[in-house]
Amino acid sequence: MASSGIPALDKIMADGYPDKSAVLVVGPPGIGKEALGYWFTKTGLVQGDFCLYVTRLSVREVLQDVKGFGIDMDHKVPLWLASDGGQIKYDINDLAGLSFSIKEVLKQNAGRRIRIVTDVLSSLLMLNQPETIYKFLDQLLADAKQYDVVILATLEEGMHKPEVLAAMQQLFDGVVELRLYEEGLRVLPLLRIRKMRGVPPQPGYYSFSFSRTGMELTSYVK
Amino acid sequence: MSSSIGQAEVALTAEIVLIIALAVYGGYRALGIRHALFSRTYRNQALAAAVASLALAFLALTNLTPGSYSNSGSPTGFLAIIGPIFLTVTYSALFYMVDITARAGRFSDPLLRDTLHWSQVRKVLWALNILCIVLTFVTRIFLLLFTFLLPIVAGALLFPVLAKRTGDIVLRRHLAWLGAFFALFFLSVLFYPSVATDTELVFDGIPLAIGALFLTMSARSLAPLSRISATETA
Numbered sequence: 001m002a003s004s005g006i007p008a009l010d011k012i013m014a015d016g017y018p019d020k021s022a023v024l025v026v027g028p029p030g031i032g033k034e035a036l037g038y039w040f041t042k043t044g045l046v047q048g049d050f051c052l053y054v055t056r057l058s059v060r061e062v063l064q065d066v067k068g069f070g071i072d073m074d075h076k077v078p079l080w081l082a083s084d085g086g087q088i089k090y091d092i093n094d095l096a097g098l099s100f101s102i103k104e105v106l107k108q109n110a111g112r113r114i115r116i117v118t119d120v121l122s123s124l125l126m127l128n129q130p131e132t133i134y135k136f137l138d139q140l141l142a143d144a145k146q147y148d149v150v151i152l153a154t155l156e157e158g159m160h161k162p163e164v165l166a167a168m169q170q171l172f173d174g175v176v177e178l179r180l181y182e183e184g185l186r187v188l189p190l191l192r193i194r195k196m197r198g199v200p201p202q203p204g205y206y207s208f209s210f211s212r213t214g215m216e217l218t219s220y221v222k
Numbered sequence: 223m224s225s226s227i228g229q230a231e232v233a234l235t236a237e238i239v240l241i242i243a244l245a246v247y248g249g250y251r252a253l254g255i256r257h258a259l260f261s262r263t264y265r266n267q268a269l270a271a272a273v274a275s276l277a278l279a280f281l282a283l284t285n286l287t288p289g290s291y292s293n294s295g296s297p298t299g300f301l302a303i304i305g306p307i308f309l310t311v312t313y314s315a316l317f318y319m320v321d322i323t324a325r326a327g328r329f330s331d332p333l334l335r336d337t338l339h340w341s342q343v344r345k346v347l348w349a350l351n352i353l354c355i356v357l358t359f360v361t362r363i364f365l366l367l368f369t370f371l372l373p374i375v376a377g378a379l380l381f382p383v384l385a386k387r388t389g390d391i392v393l394r395r396h397l398a399w400l401g402a403f404f405a406l407f408f409l410s411v412l413f414y415p416s417v418a419t420d421t422e423l424v425f426d427g428i429p430l431a432i433g434a435l436f437l438t439m440s441a442r443s444l445a446p447l448s449r450i451s452a453t454e455t456a
Contacts, residue, residue: 028392030259030260031261032259032260056332092333123333126389127333158390158392159391181450182448185250186254187447188258209260
């Protein structure tokens with residue numbers, strides 16, 4: 001298992017994300033999906049795993065956001081595949097180039113535990129036909145799983161049709177859902193594990209918040 | 223005559239209460255959403271909506287209070303002193319809202335385009351805005367010509383482009399409500415009566431009241447909110 005970097009989340013997923021898996025984090029903008037990726041990356045770096053961060057943003061923008069969550073990533077940093085400031089340049093219009101770059105990194109680090117975090121899925125889905133992205137992702141995930149890899153991808157809620165979201169969730173081994181729920185006049189951020197390979201289905205919700213030490217989860221009862 | 227004046231006062235008071243209730247509700251909802259979000263840009267966007275809502279409430283309270291204008295249309299007493307300050311705060315809050323919405327809009331654009339070079343233009347506009355706020359204490363012309371028009375013009379130019387470029391349905395809805403509010407707010411200030419009797423103020427307050435409703439709707443549509451059934455948490 002690959003620790004998520006958040007003890008409370010590891011606990012409800014039986015010690016972390018499954019080996020050789022791809023996990024999708026779905027939620028509205030601003031709810032903190034990316035923070036799951038930051039903690040996952042930071043823990044991987046501390047444990048000596050190879051970490052690749054694939055982002056549509058610039059490295060500077062991501063690091064600013066990382067700091068905003070109180071996460072210190074100054075000493076150890078992942079390999080960046082980013083639109084600006086990274087070791088590898090990310091071009092949103094070049095699907096083949098993206099696939100090639102990721103596979104090259106996987107090849108070069110074969111034999112190590114690899115962690116990949118990405119926030120590019122929503123952009124790719126908006127700029128291409130969904131079917132093109134399903135095929136692209138299906139192939140990429142199949143190839144990646146030949147290595148000791150765990151992939152964490154974020155997807156924006158509210159930017160895609162429900163059928164597109166449902167199809168994307170089918171492609172992944174695990175789905176973590178973050179949502180904002182209205183309870184009277186209160187608004188609560190809730191998390192649930194929609195599915196996770198090797199973990200029994202969990203219908204329950206957890207209210208959550210972020211702190212400098214990670215994420216606090218509390219079982220939610222209406 | 224005294225009866226008609228009384229009716230105007232009652233209508234105006236009811237209008238103020240309505241605007242304040244709507245604005246406070248909108249501000250409360252925006253703060254609730256802010257509390258549930260964790261990313262700085264989106265938290266600031268919700269904060270801007272809350273500040274704008276509360277500024278609107280104070281604006282209604284100070285500028286529509288019965289008997290607050292002299293027969294020549296000049297503000298009197300409390301309003302003469304504090305009116306320009308609340309106007310400045312409200313206009314600046316609206317500009318902050320436009321500014322932060324432009325930044326949130328960029329993140330939801332799949333191509334991350336910097337609409338109208340906003341990341342650079344905003345610095346110049348904020349500097350000019352602050353300068354004009356200072357000059358407001360010399361003459362109100364700067365307040366009316368720049369500080370007031372700045373958010374309106376910036377919003378009119380930015381919102382349609384942001385709505386077209388964003389892939390976020392929720393942000394698009396937020397922009398639509400916000401745009402409608404800006405339009406009504408603009409009309410409300412544009413047709414502000416030169417000689418403000420209570421009856422004229424009642425009519426002037428109507429677009430502001432509808433605008434307050436639109437602002438509340440825009441605050442409520444800052445993020446997609448779901449409802450959870452008891453069986454889902456059992």
